[in-house]
Amino acid sequence: MATSREMGAAAADAAPALDHDAIIIGAGMSGLYQLHRLRGLGLRVRVFEAGSGVGGTWYWNRYPGARFDSESYSYGYSFSQELLEEWSWSEHFAPQPETLRYLNHVADKFDLRRDIRFGSRVAAAHWREDFRGWDVALEDGSRHTARFLITAVGPLSAPTLPRIEGVETFRGEAFHTYHWPHHPVSFAGKRVAVIGTGATGVQTIQEVAKTAAHLTVFQRTPNWCAPLHNRPITEEEQRRIKAGYPGIFARCRESFACFLHTPDPRGAFEVTPEEREAFFEELYASPGFGIWQGNFRDVLTDREANAAITEFVARKIRQRVKDPAVAEKLIPKNHGFGTRRVPLETRYYEVYNQPNVRLVDLRETPIERITPQGIRTTDAEHEFDMIVYATGFDAITGSFDRIDIRGAGGQRLKDRWAGGPQTFMGVLVEGFPNMLMLMGPHTALGNIPRSIEYNVDWVTGLLRHMWERGLTRVDARPEAVAAWTDHVKAVGSGLLSNEVDSWFTGVNTNVEGKQTRIVARYSGSAPAYRAWCDEVAAKGYRELELA
Numbered sequence: 001m002a003t004s005r006e007m008g009a010a011a012a013d014a015a016p017a018l019d020h021d022a023i024i025i026g027a028g029m030s031g032l033y034q035l036h037r038l039r040g041l042g043l044r045v046r047v048f049e050a051g052s053g054v055g056g057t058w059y060w061n062r063y064p065g066a067r068f069d070s071e072s073y074s075y076g077y078s079f080s081q082e083l084l085e086e087w088s089w090s091e092h093f094a095p096q097p098e099t100l101r102y103l104n105h106v107a108d109k110f111d112l113r114r115d116i117r118f119g120s121r122v123a124a125a126h127w128r129e130d131f132r133g134w135d136v137a138l139e140d141g142s143r144h145t146a147r148f149l150i151t152a153v154g155p156l157s158a159p160t161l162p163r164i165e166g167v168e169t170f171r172g173e174a175f176h177t178y179h180w181p182h183h184p185v186s187f188a189g190k191r192v193a194v195i196g197t198g199a200t201g202v203q204t205i206q207e208v209a210k211t212a213a214h215l216t217v218f219q220r221t222p223n224w225c226a227p228l229h230n231r232p233i234t235e236e237e238q239r240r241i242k243a244g245y246p247g248i249f250a251r252c253r254e255s256f257a258c259f260l261h262t263p264d265p266r267g268a269f270e271v272t273p274e275e276r277e278a279f280f281e282e283l284y285a286s287p288g289f290g291i292w293q294g295n296f297r298d299v300l301t302d303r304e305a306n307a308a309i310t311e312f313v314a315r316k317i318r319q320r321v322k323d324p325a326v327a328e329k330l331i332p333k334n335h336g337f338g339t340r341r342v343p344l345e346t347r348y349y350e351v352y353n354q355p356n357v358r359l360v361d362l363r364e365t366p367i368e369r370i371t372p373q374g375i376r377t378t379d380a381e382h383e384f385d386m387i388v389y390a391t392g393f394d395a396i397t398g399s400f401d402r403i404d405i406r407g408a409g410g411q412r413l414k415d416r417w418a419g420g421p422q423t424f425m426g427v428l429v430e431g432f433p434n435m436l437m438l439m440g441p442h443t444a445l446g447n448i449p450r451s452i453e454y455n456v457d458w459v460t461g462l463l464r465h466m467w468e469r470g471l472t473r474v475d476a477r478p479e480a481v482a483a484w485t486d487h488v489k490a491v492g493s494g495l496l497s498n499e500v501d502s503w504f505t506g507v508n509t510n511v512e513g514k515q516t517r518i519v520a521r522y523s524g525s526a527p528a529y530r531a532w533c534d535e536v537a538a539k540g541y542r543e544l545e546l547a
Contacts, residue, residue, distance in 0.1 A: 016131055016145075018131065018133050018145045018146055018147055019046070019144050019145045019146060020044045020045060020046045020144065020145070020146040020147075021038075021043035021044045021045065021146060021147050021148065022038055022043055022044075022045045022046075022146055022147065022148040022149075022150055022463075023045075023046050023047075023048065023125075023134065023136050023144060023146040023148070023149055023150070024038075024045060024046070024047040024048070024150045024151075024152050025047075025048055025122050025125075025149070025150070025151050025152060025153055025403070026047070026048075026049060026056055026151070026152035026153050026154065026157075027047050027049035027051070027054045027055070027056065027107075027112075027116050027118075027152075028054075028055060028056015028057055028058075028059070028103075028152060028154055028157075029056060029057075029077075029103065029448075029449055029452050030056075030152040030154070030438040030439055030452045030455065030456060031047055031049070031056065031152035031438075032054060032103065032106060032107060032110075032112055033077065033079070033452060033453060033456045034150055034152060034438060034456045034459065034460070035047055035112055035115055035116070036079075036110050036112065037456055037457070037460040038460065038463070039115075040460075041460065041463060041464055041467060043463070043467075045115050046115060046116075046117060046144065046146070047112075047115055047116040047117065047152075048116075048117055048120040048121075048122050048136070048138065048144075049116055049117065049118050049119075049120060050119070050120065050121035050122075051118065051119075052118050052119055053100075053104070053118065054103050054104060054106075054107045054112070054113070054116065055099075055100045055103045055104070056103075056152075056154055056157065057154060057156065057157065058096055058099040058100045058103060059100060059103075060157070060178050060179065060180075061096060061177060061178055061180065061200070062096060062097075062180040062181070062182065063096075063175075063177040063178075063180040063200060063203070063204050063388075063390075064185075064203075064204055064207035064208065065203035065204055065206050065207040066095065066096035066177075066200070066203055067091075067093050067094060067095040067096060067099075067203065067230070068093045068094050068099065069093065069199070069228065069288070069289065069343075069344045070093075070259055070260075070288065070289065070447045071092055071093065071260055071287075071288055072089035072091065072092060072093060072094040072233075073089055073241045073245070073248055074248055074249075074252055074258075074259065074260050074447060074450070075094075075099075075447065075449050076089070076102065076449065077106065077449065077453065078245070078249045078450075078453060079453060083106065083109065084242065084245050085242060087102060087105065088233075088238055088242075089233060089241075090232060090233060091230055091231065091232055091233060092230055092231060092232075092233060092287060092288075093228055093230040093287075093288070093344075120138050120139075120140070121138060121139045122136060122137070122138060122139075122403055123137050123138060123139045123403065123404065124136070124137040124403065124404035124405070124406075125137070125149055125403060125404070125405050125406070125435075126404075126405075126406045126410075127406060127407045127408055127432065127433060127434070127435070128145075129408060131145070132147065132433075132434070132472045132473050133145050133146055133147045133148075133434065134146050134147075134148070134149040134434065134435070136149065147434060147472060148434045148435075148436060148463065149434060149435045149436070150435075150436045150437075150438065150459065151399075151400065151435065151436070151437045151438060151440065152438045152439075153399035153400065153403075154399060154439060155395055155396045155399075155439055155445065155448075156393045156395055157178075157393065157398075157399045158393055158394040158395075158398030158399045158401070158402055159176050159177075159178035159179065159391075159392070159393055159394075160391055160392060160393060160394050160398075160508060160510040160511055161176060161389055161391060161510065162195060162367075162389065162391050162510050163509075163510055164367050164369060164370055165368075165369040165370070166369040166370035166371055167370050169370060169371065169372050170370050170371070170372060170373075170374070170384075170387055171372045171373070172374075172384055172385045172386055172387065173185070173385065173386040173387075174386070174387045174388075174389070175386075175387075175388055175389065176388075176389040176390075176391070177200040177201075177204060177388065177389065177390045178200075178393070186211070187207075187208050187210075187211045187212040187215075187386070188211045188212070188213075189213050190212055190213055190385040190386055191212070191213060191214045191216075191374075191383065191384045191385045191386070192208050192212045192214070192215050192216070192384060192385065192386045192387075192388065193215075193216050193217075193218060193374065193375055193382065193384045193386070193387045193388065194208060194215065194216075194217050194218065194388045194390055195218045195367075195375075195387065195388070195389050195390060195391060196218070196219075196220070196389065196390030196391045196392065197217065197219045197220075197221070197222060197223055197390070198223060198343065198390060198392050199223075199341065199343040199344075200390045200392070201217075201390030202223070202225055202343040202345050202348050203343075203345075204388055204390050205217055205348065205351055205390075206345065206346055206347065206348050206351060208388070209351040209354055209356065209357050212356060213356065214356050214357075214358070215351075215356060215357045215358070216357075216358045216359075216360055216382060216384070217352075217357065217358070217359050217360065218360045218362055218367065218375070219329070219330075219359060219360065219361055219362060220362040220363070221332070221334070222329065222330050222331060222332045223332060223340060223342075223343055224310070224313055224332055224335075224336075224337045224338070224340070224342055225342065225343045225344065225345045225348055225349070226284065226291045226292065226313065226342055226343075226344055226345070227284065227285075227344070227345060227346070228287065228288070228344040228345060228346050229285070229286065229287035229288070230287065230346065231287075248260065249450075252447060252450045253450070253526075253527070253530075254527065255293070255526070256293065256446070256525045256526065256527075257293055257444070257445070257446025257447060257525070257526060258444070258446040258447035258450035258451060258526045259288075259289050259293045259446060259447045260288070261288065261289050261290045261292075261293035261294035262293070262294060263293070263294060263295065263296070263297040264279070264294065264295060264296050264297060265297055266296055266297065267296055267297060267298045267302070267305065268296040268298055268299055268302070268304075268305035268308050268309070269304070269305065269308075276296075276308065277312070279296070280308075280309060280312045283295060284312075284313075284316060288344070289342070289344070291309075291342070292338050292342045295309060295338070296309075299337075299338060300338050300339070300495060300496055300497065301494050301495060301496060303336075303496070306336040306337065306338070306339070306496055307336065309336075309337045309338065310336045310337040312337075313337050314331045317330055317331050317349055318331075320349040320350060321349050321350075321352050321353065322353045323352070323353075326352050326359055329359055329361045330349065330352065330359070334500075335500040335502075336496060338496075338497070339496045339497040339499070339500045339502075340497065340500060340502040340504065341502070341504065360377065360382075362377070365377040365378045365379045365380070366378055370387070374387070375387070391510060392508070392510070393508075394508055394510075394511045394514065395506070395508065395520070396421070396441050396506060396520045396521065397417055397421055397441055397506065397520065398508075398511065400413055400414070400417075400440075401413075401414045401417075405432070405435070407429070407431045407432035407433070407435070408431050408432070408433060408475075409431070411431060413429065413432065416429065416431070416432075417441075418513075419518070420506065420518035420519060420520070421440075421441035421442060421518070421519075421520065422481055422485055423437070423440060423441055423442045423476075423481065423484065423485075424476035424477075424480050424481045424484050424543065424544075425442070425443070425484055425529075425532065425533055425536070426439075426440045426441055426442035426443030426455075426522060427440065427443070427455065427458065427459065427533075428474070428475070428476040428544070429476065429481075430475060430476045430477070430478055430481045431475070432475070433473050433474060433475040434473060434474055434475075436459045436462070438452065438455045438456060438459065439451065439452060439455060441520055441521065442484070442485075442488050442519075442520075442521065442522050443455060443521075443522055443529070444522050444524075444525075444526040444529040444530075445521055445522070446526055450526070451526065454526075454530055454533075458533050458537065461537055462474065462537070462541065462544075465537075465540075465541065466546065469546075471546050471547060472547070473545075473546070473547045474541075474544050474545065474546055475544065475545045476543065476544060476545070477543055477544065477545055479543075480543035480544070483543075484532075485519075487524075487532070488519055488522055488523070488524075489519055491522070491523050491524030491528065492519060492523035492524075495523050497523070498517070498519075498523060501517065504520065504521055505517040505518065505519075505520060506518040506519075506520035
């Protein structure tokens with residue numbers, strides 16, 4: 001397989017020479033691995049990365065307290081035995097600096113940087129039928145062509161600021177958690193505001209509260225949080241982990257969401273009240289997502305079972321927060337435990353017992369505007385030296401919406417998805433030939449790196465199939481998209497999480513036009529998702545139009 005051979009010799013003779021066989025948008029975990037795999041096919045690949053280094057999520061999110069919420073040894077790549085043996089995670093849930101070092105190590109080990117162009121944000125990508133390829137424009141005005149466009153943009157990479165007047169007027173320091181500075185930021189002696197109590201907010205608040213002169217937390221919607229129980233990995237544990245990697249990854253492949261935790265086969269009311277309480281206590285004292293992903297099998301589908309775990313966690317919050325009024329404000333009233341992604345915390349609730357921390361409930365006193373001095377609510381003017389926006393992301397589709405992607409006939413992807421995304425297996429979009437999405441809408445999320453490796457391997461298999469047959473164009477058949485969409489809706493039926501406003505359901509009050517729930521993700525099991533995709537490949541990609 002020649003390294004510079006253009007896929008499809010016949011089409012290449014009739015069209016201008018393309019700059020690359022494939023362009024990948026993004027040098028995060030999915031982009032790095034896809035580059036590695038496509039090199040193995042002998043393709044000419046270019047990765048465009050907006051940042052100055054590799055890492056994606058772990059490059060941008062440098063806010064204090066950022067770390068994994070899935071076990072480190074279940075999160076790293078599994079494709080290289082040598083990599084597994086030489087890298088040692090220091091903690092069960094690694095912090096952001098360590099994860100970024102890991103991804104830089106991977107980039108160096110496999111010599112990936114030579115095909116990555118940093119500081120290159122993609123502004124537009126237009127399909128060109130005349131040469132069966134994509135015309136990609138960067139923000140710097142340069143243009144690049146490729147047969148295939150592979151999006152490795154991630155489901156949580158389009159940060160959003162709140163829709164509040166005056167954001168630009170504040171005279172102090174102001175940061176969104178996603179765009180955290182590369183230089184050290186000190187909170188010592190400062191009056192700090194944190195807006196938002198989602199996963200990033202929880203992690204940030206825990207750290208800011210340690211040194212800030214005063215911290216004010218502005219909470220719009222409280223979230224159910226559970227203890228992380230992180231600790232260093234001992235030398236003996238390190239030996240067991242490295243020897244046990246085959247079993248670790250096998251368990252991830254078999255579990256519902258690729259985590260090391262699997263649901264208990266019992267229903268919540270198939271045991272005595274005492275057994276149920278003891279099991280909840282055991283999960284609450286265990287590390288990681290066990291209380292979310294390893295709970296009774298019906299806590300995420302049965303309202304009565306969900307009410308039982310919800311009341312248990314509410315009692316824990318009341319026990320941990322000394323002021324009953326503050327505790328009640330921290331207890332969600334509009335959704336049950338686990339129906340949103342559960343932030344994992346380390347003494348988060350105890351922060352509100354500190355004299356230097358205050359909670360402002362925005363349901364009672366909404367923010368009117370950001371002022372040059374701070375934040376004005378309906379009942380007070382608050383002065384700050386620093387504002388931290390932990391206001392989340394335009395999730396799943398947002399990173400696509402920010403690029404002018406146009407398919408056959410010039411149709412815009414954003415318009416095509418205006419009523420919700422339509423895909424085939426979360427990888428292809430009908431009418432957008434040769435565009436392949438990694439971790440796009442309707443793919444299995446969960447422990448994301450496990451899904452990334454599968455998605456990349458599946459895309460690589462499709463491109464190998466096309467290369468071997470001299471094919472240069474792939475598109476999803478309309479009937480295949482309809483069948484997949486019906487399947488995605490069916491497997492999400494009955495899940496309580498799909499009845500709640502969250503990024504799981506595509507709702508973001510900070511983004512115009514995204515206040516209505518949609519089917520944004522694949523809600524079935526990861527094994528079921530892989531089985532569908534495997535069958536498509538095994539039967540020769542009959543659901544796709546190949547030419």
